[in-house]
Amino acid sequence: MTERIYYTDPTCTEFDATVRSSSAADGRCVVVLDRTAFYPTSGGQPYDTGSLGGTDVVDVVDLEDGTVGHVVTAPIGEGARVHGRVDWARRFDHMQQHTGQHILSAAFDRLHRARTVGFHLGAVLSTLDLDKVLGAEALAAAESEANRIVWEDRPVSIRFATPEEAASMTFRKEPTRSGPLRVIEVEDFDMSACGGTHVARAGQVGVIAVRSWEKFRGGMRLEFVCGARALREFRVLRDAVAGSLRFLSVAPQELPSAIEGAQGENKDLRRTIRDLGERLAAHEAAALVRRARQVGAARVVVDALDGWDQPGLKALAAAAASQPGVVAALLSAGEPAVVVVARASDVNLDAAEVLRALVQQFGGKGGGKPDLAQGGGLAGARAEMTAALAQIIESRLRPAP
Numbered sequence: 001m002t003e004r005i006y007y008t009d010p011t012c013t014e015f016d017a018t019v020r021s022s023s024a025a026d027g028r029c030v031v032v033l034d035r036t037a038f039y040p041t042s043g044g045q046p047y048d049t050g051s052l053g054g055t056d057v058v059d060v061v062d063l064e065d066g067t068v069g070h071v072v073t074a075p076i077g078e079g080a081r082v083h084g085r086v087d088w089a090r091r092f093d094h095m096q097q098h099t100g101q102h103i104l105s106a107a108f109d110r111l112h113r114a115r116t117v118g119f120h121l122g123a124v125l126s127t128l129d130l131d132k133v134l135g136a137e138a139l140a141a142a143e144s145e146a147n148r149i150v151w152e153d154r155p156v157s158i159r160f161a162t163p164e165e166a167a168s169m170t171f172r173k174e175p176t177r178s179g180p181l182r183v184i185e186v187e188d189f190d191m192s193a194c195g196g197t198h199v200a201r202a203g204q205v206g207v208i209a210v211r212s213w214e215k216f217r218g219g220m221r222l223e224f225v226c227g228a229r230a231l232r233e234f235r236v237l238r239d240a241v242a243g244s245l246r247f248l249s250v251a252p253q254e255l256p257s258a259i260e261g262a263q264g265e266n267k268d269l270r271r272t273i274r275d276l277g278e279r280l281a282a283h284e285a286a287a288l289v290r291r292a293r294q295v296g297a298a299r300v301v302v303d304a305l306d307g308w309d310q311p312g313l314k315a316l317a318a319a320a321a322s323q324p325g326v327v328a329a330l331l332s333a334g335e336p337a338v339v340v341v342a343r344a345s346d347v348n349l350d351a352a353e354v355l356r357a358l359v360q361q362f363g364g365k366g367g368g369k370p371d372l373a374q375g376g377g378l379a380g381a382r383a384e385m386t387a388a389l390a391q392i393i394e395s396r397l398r399p400a401p
């Protein structure tokens with residue numbers, strides 16, 4: 001067994017100890033000491049980090065024989081005397097979150113008979129799982145109650161109880177382990193059997209804030225932050241809100257409705273732009289058709305146009321080809337060029353075939369259907385491409401059947 005200093009003194013960050021065993025497995029050096037202030041991952045609380053002698057402690061684990069294994073970056077010989085140093089910032093953060101969890105869980109239990117069935121202390125956020133679903137008001141009431149206990153700065157005590165003593169105690173959650181228990185009590189509010197590290201007074205938790213919640217396994221999962229994490233989270237949200245307000249010129253509480261309004265306006269504008277685009281295409285198409293060249297029974301227009309993207313060219317060609325006898329072949333002005341070929345339903349021409357022939361000469365790729373085909377990535381001089389396009393269309397036009 002390793003003597004666990006943190007059981008009785010969670011604020012101890014420096015200690016001396018003797019190495020009981022030292023082993024290397026899978027490239028990890030694991031050191032066991034006669035006593036330690038390092039907390040091993042357990043009960044939802046992550047391990048401590050720090051240094052041992054001249055090496056870094058990068059993980060701490062509970063071993064099966066009741067000892068604590070320190071995973072270190074360099075081996076230390078058995079029997080050596082070492083000085084240990086625990087990273088206090090990390091430990092204190094864990095103490096704030098863990099004690100906050102006890103108080104928050106007790107508040108849910110006392111106010112709503114909602115039991116805590118899971119807890120995980122993460123690197124940024126902690127989660128708490130409840131066995132029932134509560135509304136926003138009920139959540140806020142428990143959150144307020146938990147903070148009242150924090151601000152009353154109630155003592156948080158550690159004591160050890162024999163099974164007989166434990167039998168007469170009222171725990172929030174009935175302990176499952178046998179033998180002596182380590183009991184953590186938030187004065188007149190919560191009594192829990194727990195092996196974790198906690199602050200000595202509730203006031204050290206600072207503040208407890210529920211960040212979000214969702215339904216989870218018949219109950220709900222809450223994300224919460226305590227102490228310094230709550231301040232960090234506040235700063236993140238403050239900056240995000242302030243950044244949004246600069247764009248929208250509204251009060252913070254009006255932000256959701258302002259975003260909803262802006263989205264609705266955006267949707268309306270898109271619809272208007274689409275309608276105007278269609279009208280513009282129809283108008284331009286009529287102008288194109290007026291310039292069409294008569295080839296047999298067909299009216300053929302081949303042109304390279306500035307300021308139209310592929311969807312625009314497609315709309316324009318389709319609008320032109322909606323008139324009887326029209327073949328419209330349109331190129332974009334830029335290079336590589338995009339091309340769209342459309343023909344009216346009464347014209348005997350395979351647009352996809354026209355596109356294939358053009359791609360053979362100028363590269364790129366494309367395809368489509370007999371009445372509408374499109375392609376892109378064509379390289380060549382504008383005049384050459386339009387001339388080739390006109391020639392391909394003329395040579396493939398057949399009299400209407």
Ligand SMILES: [Zn+2]
Binds near residue numbers: 099198
């Ligand atoms: Zn605890």
